[in-house]
Amino acid sequence: MIIRTRRFLRSPLFPIFMIVFVDVLGFAITIPVLPLYVQGEFGATAVQITSLSTVFFSAQLIATPQLGRLSDRVGRRPVLIISQFGSFLALLLSGLAPGLAYLYVARIIDGLTGGNISVAQAYLSDVTDRQNRTSGMGIINVAFNSSLLIGPAFGGLVAARFGPRVPFLLAAALALFTIALSYFLLPEPEKREPKARQTAQTDPLPRGNGRKLTAVLLLPGMFLLLTITLADRVGFMIYQPTWVLWAETLLFSGRDPAFVQQAVGWIMTLIGASGIATQVWLVGPLTRKMGEKRMVFTGTLMRGTAWGLMALLPMVGPTLLAAPLIGIGGAIGLPALTSLVTYVAPPDQQGYAIGLLQASKGIGRIVGSMIGGLVFQLLSPSATLGVAAMISFALLLAIIQLPEESSAKVVCAPTNKTL
Known part of the structure; x- marks a missing residue:
């Protein structure tokens, strides 16, 4: 068990796990924290609060296929690092925002660089064979579900104790950590699947x-x-x-x-x-x-x-x-x-x-x-x-x-x- 854990921590699967975990965690912590944070700090109305979700999903719908195609051309690793840097900026800006407009900018940035999961799926397809692909994709499911399980409680507890801005700053620090992991531990796949096959994984439109x-x-x-x-x-x-x-x-x-x-x-x-x-x-x-x-x-x-x-x-x-x-x-x-x-x-x-x-x-x-x-x-x-x-x-x-x-x-x- 210890040997397997060490192999996992040294393999490209660990950075991929962390990329997905932090990406979803950044979204999950906003669910209990963001509405009351925006309402309390900036006096936002219900329409203004839900508009933050609207601009995020609009940007994500537009950008995700473009990031997928870009990863086909320039490689998975640089696109994953760029996407994580976007998540870091969005979380940092959310935690430090002096006004409501800054939060809209943060959500747009997060949406535009929000192709982490789809590109991570493509990366795992590149580095696993057919026999191991299901278990490889299972890592993404574990990371996704773990962050959804931890994120809301984590955000609520930290916000209650230290204030509503702190969960965003902690998530930003985690995003910075995954950028470092990706830079030092995540190699570019030796082979990328043909674009026609990757399109099914990365293109929602x-x-x-x-x-x-x-x-x-x-x-x-x-x-x-x-x-x-x-x-x-x-x-x-x-x-x-x-x-x-x-x-x-x-x-x-x-x-x-x-x-x-x-x-x-x-x-x-x-x-x-x-x-x-x-x-x-x-x-x-x-x-x-x-x-x-x-x-x-x-x-x-x-x-x-x-x-x-x-x-x-x-x-x-x-x-x-x-x-x-x-x-x-x-x-x-x-x-x-x-x-x-x-x-x-x-x-x-x-x-x-x-x-x-x-x-x-x-x-x-x-x-x-x-x-x-x-x-x-x-x-x-x-x-x-x-x-x-x-x-x-x-x-x-x-x-x-x-x-x-x-x-x-x-x-x-x-x-x-x-x-």
Whole structure:
């Protein structure tokens, strides 16, 4: 065990692990801290707060494919270092911001250089063979889930004790550490996979002529799957950026912002832990027993129920009951949705289809964060959760219309061209 640990720490896998961990940690710590930080320090409204998410995801949607193509041309290592430097600047600027405008600049920088994970995936594809690729990609999943588990609680605890700026500065220090790791320990891969193969991994907005786009969208169930994905992300992003504001206004009304940040951090850790436990122990058996379509239906129903429960009963007890449903529902439904897309698309179109799926998620995040702030500010705090729940329940009607997995697999089965 000790020998394996030493090998891992000396291998390129350790810098990759840290790159993904710090990248996601920088995002995760903002969830409980950023809304109240911006509200308390700069008097920001709900729309201004959620706009920080909007500009981040907009910049990320535009820049991620460009960073992927750049890594094909100049190499993975320099692009990863540049991306980390962008994360460092964004976190440092967030922690030192003298005004709201500086936070917008920080979020744009973070989004424009936010291709760390996709380029890290491409790097692992370059340095692993087919037999070891799954375990290599598992390192990214461990880093991603660990930071989502630690980040909210870490951000809330540090903000409560030392102030809301300190979590950003600590995350910036970690980003600086990963830059040093990458510079000294991360070699450029000897071989890079052909760009056509890497595009499926790095490009969330694939390029292609109208005929190719039409052909993919006309695959049975594909347009409906992409629409469900987009609407699902809209509902989630209506809830997520405003949830801390909802907790401060209703769940912990009258409590100190430091207490709210800490409490929300722990609740979000509960959500993350529930999701990770579900991924590790339940997703495999449930998929074999239920199939992907029922998994998507069940996951969507669970999250809609959780948001509806919190909207109707904004109290600590119901919230603690609802929180695990959000994590479990996401862990059950979201991977199954991706699997259905790969079933619908034939092998030679799967990369393009996954790119369209990622684009649908990106657009949904942008639209949802815009709507969330408006609903919170113009209607009521609980209206955001109510709207998210209604979107989820409406999606159940669409999910019922999806083709069964067996039919989808038949559609994408290879054809015998000699017939």
